[in-house]
Amino acid sequence: MADETDNIEDRESSDELYERFVFNADKGQEPYRIDKFLMNRIDGATRNKLQQAINSGLVLVNGKEVKQNYKIKAFDQIIVYSDLTPESTDIVPENIPLNIHYEDDDVIIVNKPAGMVVHPGSGNYTGTLLNGIAYYLQQKNPSINEEALPRFGLVHRIDKNTSGLLVLAKTDKAMRLLAKQFYDHTVKREYIALVWGDLVEDEGTIIAHVGRNLRFRKLFEAYPEGDHGKEAITHYNVLERFNYVTLVRCVLETGRTHQIRVHMKHIGHPLFADDFYGGDKIVKGTIFSKYKQFVDNCFAICSRQALHAKTLGFIHPSTGEEINFETELPDDMHQVIEKWRGYVKTLKKE
Known part of the structure; x- marks a missing residue:
């Protein structure tokens, strides 16, 4: 059983796009691959997405990162930082003017204007901040992996008609550490x-x-x-x-x-x-x-x-x-x- 559980409705009611789940293996736990262990405990989780999360350092066992083939043992504590952004097919890069407030190798700080949606979703598949970010990143690095573009580094959002600062991560490490800070409410x-x-x-x-x-x-x-x-x-x-x-x-x-x-x-x-x-x-x-x-x-x-x-x-x-x-x-x-x-x-x- 999970120590922390949330229904889908409540999980959606957040501007912080990562949620944390904590699982504790009991004393009778037999060795079991971590991705299969988690698939049985997180609604809607797929093996592919869990493996991506493990590779990104978003799954910790006893406070440490593990590999895909790690096998859960008795009394292990597993923490999963789960991406809550809506699933979408493709984010099409679009030449949308962006106000980049700050950028380095790890993060991008964007000053979002009022009226701009942060990520594609129902009724807003184009013209979003992430469409603009995808184009911006491809212009800087034309060889960037297309699969890296959807929801690239997004760890929080602000309302369409709210203006102001928003941070995106440029690396898996930055995404994991920022997600943890948002979850822990230290931002x-x-x-x-x-x-x-x-x-x-x-x-x-x-x-x-x-x-x-x-x-x-x-x-x-x-x-x-x-x-x-x-x-x-x-x-x-x-x-x-x-x-x-x-x-x-x-x-x-x-x-x-x-x-x-x-x-x-x-x-x-x-x-x-x-x-x-x-x-x-x-x-x-x-x-x-x-x-x-x-x-x-x-x-x-x-x-x-x-x-x-x-x-x-x-x-x-x-x-x-x-x-x-x-x-x-x-x-x-x-x-x-x-x-x-x-x-x-x-x-x-x-």
Whole structure:
């Protein structure tokens, strides 16, 4: 039996694209090839994918990497870092402009624009970040193995309409070490968000499980009693107040799908312009013609949830040193924040 198990629904509810499974062989375990041992314990696992994971160092026995022909013995502990990205046939390299924030032999840091999907999936088979990465890597190294292109080094994702920093691994070693850091929640991730309302406290922590809405499958919901979904923790602090909206910094302790959006809605402060979670209408403020026109103008400038992955930090896979990256707010969020600053100044004059 696995010490850690998750149903498929909950496994999908994560921006961290690797999950960890732990298995303990009992005292009566007979020698058994590791790939066959795991096929009997992980739903949907194929021998080919398990062998790839073993070769990539994503399977550890008693804390150490093993070869495909390793045979499980009594009391062995097996840890598997499992790739949760959706299966796709081929990722077609496409000449898509990418904002490469940083690159070395191990990692690529991309500043993703709002509106770009991270990886191909239902309804989005082209035009994704990975299509662009595949083209970029082939241009740098035309002999790159086609089989290496699908989901190349992707260990986490951010929403289509969220902008900001994302890391991809360029080697198996980097992928394994980054996957472990994301799973262990040691990666530093800070987001800037514009939310509706004037938060009572200058800082706080939101603790509520995040899982799929039981009726509407595309939506996620906060479950403070922990009766559904997966544990999610978001720390926030107020950066600036604009009467009816507030600029906040959110620090993720976990990485669930839509986590910040769901958590801020849960405490009554949905993200500005978030059409999934009620932020695309006037939530705070008296609705009169001039104010409504002002907010509509803001929606026209920033027509997506006002959320930006500003800071990303982790331990470098080769040097072992902590590295941190930051990026400026995109133009749409910057313009909207400036408009709210101006609006507040106008109110003070009145």
